[in-house]
Amino acid sequence: MQPDQLIAKFQQKDESAFAELYERYSENILGVIHSILHDQELSEEVLQDVFVKAWNNASSYNSKKGRFFTWLLNIARNAAIDKTRSKAFKDSKQNQSAAFFVDILEDKNNFSSKVDAIGIKKYIEVLEPICKKVIQLLFFKGYTQKETAEELDIPLGTVKTRNRICINKLREVLGVT
Amino acid sequence: MIDIKEYIDSGVLELYVYGTLSEAESAEVSRLVALHPELKAEVEQIETALQQLTSAAAPSTPSSFESIRSKIQSKEEKYVIPLSRKRIPIAAYLGWAAAVLLLIVIGYQFSEGQKLEDKITTLEREQLLQQGKTDMAEEELAKANELLDVLRTKDIISVPLGAQEIAPEAYASIYWNKDTEKAYVDVRGLPNPPEGKVYQLWSLTLDPLTPTSMAVLDQYDANGTQLFEVDNPNASQAFGITLEPEGGSASPTLEQLYVLGVVEP
Numbered sequence: 001m002q003p004d005q006l007i008a009k010f011q012q013k014d015e016s017a018f019a020e021l022y023e024r025y026s027e028n029i030l031g032v033i034h035s036i037l038h039d040q041e042l043s044e045e046v047l048q049d050v051f052v053k054a055w056n057n058a059s060s061y062n063s064k065k066g067r068f069f070t071w072l073l074n075i076a077r078n079a080a081i082d083k084t085r086s087k088a089f090k091d092s093k094q095n096q097s098a099a100f101f102v103d104i105l106e107d108k109n110n111f112s113s114k115v116d117a118i119g120i121k122k123y124i125e126v127l128e129p130i131c132k133k134v135i136q137l138l139f140f141k142g143y144t145q146k147e148t149a150e151e152l153d154i155p156l157g158t159v160k161t162r163n164r165i166c167i168n169k170l171r172e173v174l175g176v177t
Numbered sequence: 178m179i180d181i182k183e184y185i186d187s188g189v190l191e192l193y194v195y196g197t198l199s200e201a202e203s204a205e206v207s208r209l210v211a212l213h214p215e216l217k218a219e220v221e222q223i224e225t226a227l228q229q230l231t232s233a234a235a236p237s238t239p240s241s242f243e244s245i246r247s248k249i250q251s252k253e254e255k256y257v258i259p260l261s262r263k264r265i266p267i268a269a270y271l272g273w274a275a276a277v278l279l280l281i282v283i284g285y286q287f288s289e290g291q292k293l294e295d296k297i298t299t300l301e302r303e304q305l306l307q308q309g310k311t312d313m314a315e316e317e318l319a320k321a322n323e324l325l326d327v328l329r330t331k332d333i334i335s336v337p338l339g340a341q342e343i344a345p346e347a348y349a350s351i352y353w354n355k356d357t358e359k360a361y362v363d364v365r366g367l368p369n370p371p372e373g374k375v376y377q378l379w380s381l382t383l384d385p386l387t388p389t390s391m392a393v394l395d396q397y398d399a400n401g402t403q404l405f406e407v408d409n410p411n412a413s414q415a416f417g418i419t420l421e422p423e424g425g426s427a428s429p430t431l432e433q434l435y436v437l438g439v440v441e442p
Binding site for chain 2: 015
C-alpha cells in the first residue's frame with residue numbers, strides 16, 4: 001500500500017512524515033543506487049542527496065503521474081547515473097567490470113529484516129540469465145524498452161512481456177501473488 | 178472498457194512501477210489504475226516484490242534520518258536574512274522594492290489565472306448542462322415524430338370524445354388502428370384526477386350497451402405527453418372515460434363519466 005496520507009503531509013513539508021517515508025523507502029533507494037555504483041560509501045552519500053532533493057522538490061510529485069516509489073526511484077537513478085559520470089567515480093572504478101544486482105545479492109549474507117532472504121536467494125537460483133539482464137537494465141538502470149532491446153539484441157516487442165515473466169517469478173518465490 | 182487480464186499480462190504495469198514509460202503513458206496507466214481495483218492490487222504487488230528486491234540489494238542499513246534532518250534544516254537556515262546590519266545601501270532597498278513588486282505582479286497573475294480557470298470550469302459545466310438538455314429535447318422530438326407517424330397512418334380511425342355533465346370543459350381523443358388492434362388515447366383535455374382516483378377507458382358496443390375495460394390510465398403524468406398506447410381488439414362502437422377508484426373497476430361508474438364519443442360508421 002502506498003501511504004497517501006504520509007505523502008500528502010510530506011508535500012506540505014511535514015518533517016516527521018518525511019522521516020517516516022525515509023524509514024519506509026531509504027533501504028530500497030540505497031539498493032537501487034548501490035546496484036548502479038557498487039560502492040557502499042558513495043551510495044550512502046548519494047542516498048542522502050536523493051532524499052534532500054526529494055524534500056526540496058516535494059511539490060513536484062503528482063499521484064496522477066505515477067507511484068511515489070517510482071518518483072523516488074527516478075530521482076535515485078538519475079543521481080546515481082550522474083555520479084558515474086564524475087571523474088572521481090571513473091578513476092576509482094577503472095578496472096571494475098560491469099556488475100549486476102544479482103552479483104550483489106549473491107555476495108550478500110546479511111539481509112535486513114525487511115527482506116525475505118530465503119525467497120531472494122531462491123530467486124537468484126532460478127533466475128534465467130536473460131531475466132538478470134532485463135531487470136538490471138529496465139528496472140535498476142531505467143533503460144527504455146528500445147534501449148533494452150538494442151543492448152540485449154532481442155526484439156523490441158518481447159521486452160515488456162519477458163520482463164513480466166521475470167517479475168512473476170520473483171513474486172512467486174516471494175509469495176507476493 | 179479494457180480487458181483487465183490482457184492489460185495486466187501485457188507487462189505495462191511493471192514498466193509503470195519501474196518508471197520507464199513516457200509521461201503520457203504513465204498518466205494513462207495511473208488513470209486506469211484509479212478506475213480498476215484489480216489493476217491497483219497488481220501494481221501494489223509488483224511494487225512490494227520490487228521493494229524486497231531493492232532492499233536486498235542495499236549494502237547496509239541506511240543511516241538514520243537524523244543525517245537528512247540536519248541537511249534539510251541547515252539548507253533552510255541559509256535563507257535567513259541577517260538583521261544586524263547597520264547601513265543598508267540604497268541598492269538593497271531598490272532590490273527589495275523590485276522583489277516586492279515582482280511578488281505582487283506574480284500574485285496578481287496567479288489570481289487572474291485562477292479566475293480564468295474557475296471561469297473555464299463554470300463554462301464546461303454549463304456546456305455539459307446544455308448538452309444534456311439538447312439530448313433530452315432530441316429524444317422527445319424523436320418520440321413525438323414516432324407518434325405523429327402513427328397518427329398519420331391511413332387506416333387510423335379518429336374518435337373525438339366530448340364532455341359530459343360532470344366536467345363540461347373536458348375532452349379527449351382516441352386514434353384507433355383496427356388492423357394492428359392498437360389505440361392511442363389522448364387525455365390532455367381531462368382535468369388532473371384527484372388523489373386516489375384514476376381514469377379508466379372503456380370500449381362500448383351499443384344495443385345492448387356493453388362496456389369492456391380497455392385500460393386503467395394509472396400512469397397519468399400531468400407533465401408528460403398524456404398519450405397512452407392501449408390494445409383494442411374489441412369491435413368498439415363507442416369509447417368512454419370514467420373516473421374510478423385506484424386500480425380501476427369491473428364496470429364503469431356512469432355518474433363519473435367524463436367523456437364519451439361514438440365511432441363513425
